[in-house]
Amino acid sequence: MIIVLQKNIGDTQREAIRSFLVKKGYTVKEIIGQEETVFGAVGQSTVDIREVEMLEGVASVVPISKPYKLASRELKKEDTIVSVGKVKIGGNRIAIFAGPCAVESREQIMSIAESVREAGAVILRGGAFKPRTSPYAFQGLGEEGLQYLKEAGEKFGMPIISEVVNPSDVPMMAKYLDMFQIGARNMQNFELLKVVGKTGMPVLLKRGLCATIEEWLMAAEYLMSSGTDQVVLCERGIRTYERATRNTLDISAIPMVQKMTHLPVIGDPSHATGVRDMVSPMSLALVASGASGLIVEVHNHPEKAFSDGPQSLYPSQFEKLMRDIQALSSVVGKSLERIPRLSAITIPNAKEQLLEKDQLVVAFQGERGAYSELAIQRAFDESTKVLPCNDFADVFEAVMEGKASYGMIPMENTLGGTLYENLDLLDRHPSIEVVGEQQIRIIHNLIALHGAKKETIKEIYSHPQGLAQCADYLAKEMAHAKAIPFFDTAGAVAYVKECGDIHKAAIAGLPAAKVHGLEVLDEAIESNSSNYTRFYIICREERSSVFRSASQVNRASLRFTVPDRPGSLFQALLVLTKHGLNMKKLESRPIPGKPWEYSFFVETELGEAGAFNVALEELGGICHSIRVLGTYSSTL
Structure with a gap:
């Protein structure tokens, strides 16, 4: 109950x-x-x-009506997010497990671990104890294999998972693993489930060869009632009359299970098909069905593999599959789970980075001296290390991969309006949250080389918005010069310096002139003095509480979709009014892959204590989907 x-x-x-x-x-x-x-x-x-x-x-x-109690949606409405080391499985993430069917040697697992890690896998798989149909087949290296697997995981910064087949092996395996795997043949080995559950460790539970979904969930119940709530379900195909494939992949089980349980569910296209050429298309089908991840077999020499070579991808095939999943993820409203790349594995945790300024790195789009860098200095301090990025997508990737602790992205200008690209990027990165806001007044300046004169300037470079915001000045004071659009205001200053031409000038902020050592010919040349840009401070969700603890949260940003019927949006917005939430912004955005369908972006004040949470629950019953992009302290 x-x-x-x-x-x-x-x-x-x-x-x-x-x-x-x-x-x-x-x-x-x-x-x-x-x-x-x-x-x-x-x-x-x-x-x-x-x-x-x-x-x-x-x-x-x-009362809970389902026979599976702890695993049921009746008990817990929100999705469970399972943590395995630095990796999170569930929600709007797609976590990829990859590695060989069996650990064959130290050299083999090291080579495969490096390749799948570089391609984007976040958990390393490999069998050390192999339950095989034939007693004469390769049975695994046992504890020696676990030692190699653990060494590879530590070297390449990946949590590891391996299958356990004997209850007596659980204590020994627990010393090596980050996550246990219960194979299809052992799904109803209840004594094994009890022993593994008592460890409290994360468990991947594969569906049995002939198990119904209810039997599968009852097996999960054994694990949960024994002590662990960190259970991930895995659909790996069921046995049917069909023999063209190894098993029959029950893709329909993914959305069905998600309705029945709060536990995350992933897919195993390798064991489901048994055919290498079918692994990639079935992987994409699993992602499209809503799976929270995949477990894929990869081998550097499949033709020489001790087991399951015909279904193992070559590293190059796996790398292509990861690119395809990345492209598909935005269509299904998810993003690939990431952990820092090899060069960033030793980056300290969020608290250390926030407290130790010499370790703090904040990413932004543009050249040094950009308005975004000024916003960073305002939000943190002048000594903060910054990471310039070529475009906004690179800022998000830097934060996702751990190259930067935080990102500073412009969201709205009082004259130019919303930057829709960043709004869409937030939507496509569910692991990133908004944790702060910074407002900067945009003061444009005419900047040139030392010795240059306004009268002799022939070309003026700046971002198109910068040029538009100084239209009156350009028309009256600089009509003799040609205005030329550039990708970035601070970048325009860098370009003028690089050219070394006193007949060229740029429009940008004062910090850009200081960074590049150029001269300000005219200050405050913007047409409207009420020119402000509002920035979001973003970070991975595991860092969010550290930043929020230093400020008073008073605003939230959320994105939701509503049913296609008259008054559905009005009904959703009425909830905000009902609970006294002052809406500050409303935007609609097209949903990728769904022509003429839209999601809605809302910024709202939080109102009285608890009002936002009450409203959020009520919205959950009205909207098709809803996601809080972040709660933060507004500077407005």
Whole structure:
């Protein structure tokens, strides 16, 4: 049963309820949601629900109708995000597991680990104990294989996973692994499930060869009732009458399971098909169906593999598959889970980076001296290390890959409006959150080489918006010069310096002139003095709490989609009004891959304490999808 606790419940009342349930023979799991805290009570014991409802601090009691209790959506409405080392599985992520079917040697696993890591895999797989149909087939290297696997994972910064087949091996394997794998043949090995569950470690549970979805979820229930709530389900194909493929990949199970359980589900296209050429198309089909990841077999010499060579991808094929998944991910509203690349593995955690200024790196688009860099200096300090990027997408990638702790991206200009590219990039990166806001007044200057004169300037370079924002000055004061669009304001200053031509000038901010050592010929030349740009400070979600702790959160940004019927958007916006949330911005954006369908971007004040969370829950019942892009302290 689900016991919903009152919002103002005290610790004494909470423990009294827990103690009552335990004495009645229940196992109690506490789940803290956005709006409410519940106890999930499971066990063979029975109790009159009215007894529980009468306990002080209980708001309501809801029976769980499903035979699988802890894994059911009834118990937990929000998706569970499973953490394996630095990697998170679930939600709007696509996490890729990759590696050989079996660890054959130290050299083999090291080579494969390096290639899949560089291609974008985030978890290294490899079998050390192989349950094989034939007793004469390769059975794995045992503990020696685990040692090689662990060494490869540590060297290339990847958590590792391997299959366990014997309950007695669990303590030994737990010393090496970051995640256990329960294979299809052992899905209903209940004693193994109990022992693995007691470790509390993350577990990948593959669907049995002939298992129904309910039987699969009941196996997950064994793991969860034994002690772990970090369970990932894996669809790997079921046995049918068809023999053209190794198994029949039940792609329809992905969206079905997601309705039935809060646990993340991934797919195994390698074992499902057994044919190398089918792995990539089935991988894309699994991603399109909503899978939270894939586990793919990759071998540097499949023709020489000790096991499952015909279904193993070559490293080059896997690299192409990763590019295809990257392209598809934005269409399905997800993004590839990333961990820092090899050169960035030793980057410290978020708290260390925020506290140790010499380690803090903030990415921005443009050249040194850009307005974005000025915003960084305002939000952090002048000594902050910065990472200039060629375009906005590179800023997001730098943050995702750990090259930068934070990113500074312009979102809106008072004259030019919203920068839709950055709005769309936020939508495509669910692992990135908005944690802060910075406002900069845009003061444009005419900048040139020392010795240059306004009267002799023939060409003026700047970003198209910069030129437009100085249109009056250009028409009145510099009509004799040609205005030439450039990709970036600060970049235009760098270009003028590089040319060394006193007849060229640029329009940019004062910091750009200082960085490049050029002269300001005219200051504050913008047509409208009320010219401001608003920036978002972004970071990976695991860093977000560190930044927010230093400021008072008072605003939220969210993106949602609504049903295609009259009044659906009005109904959603009415929720904000109902709960006293002052909406500050509303934009519509086309959904990639879905012509003439749109998502909506909203910025809103948080209102009174708890009002936003209440509104968010109500919106969840109205909208097709909803995602909070971030909560932060507004500077406006």
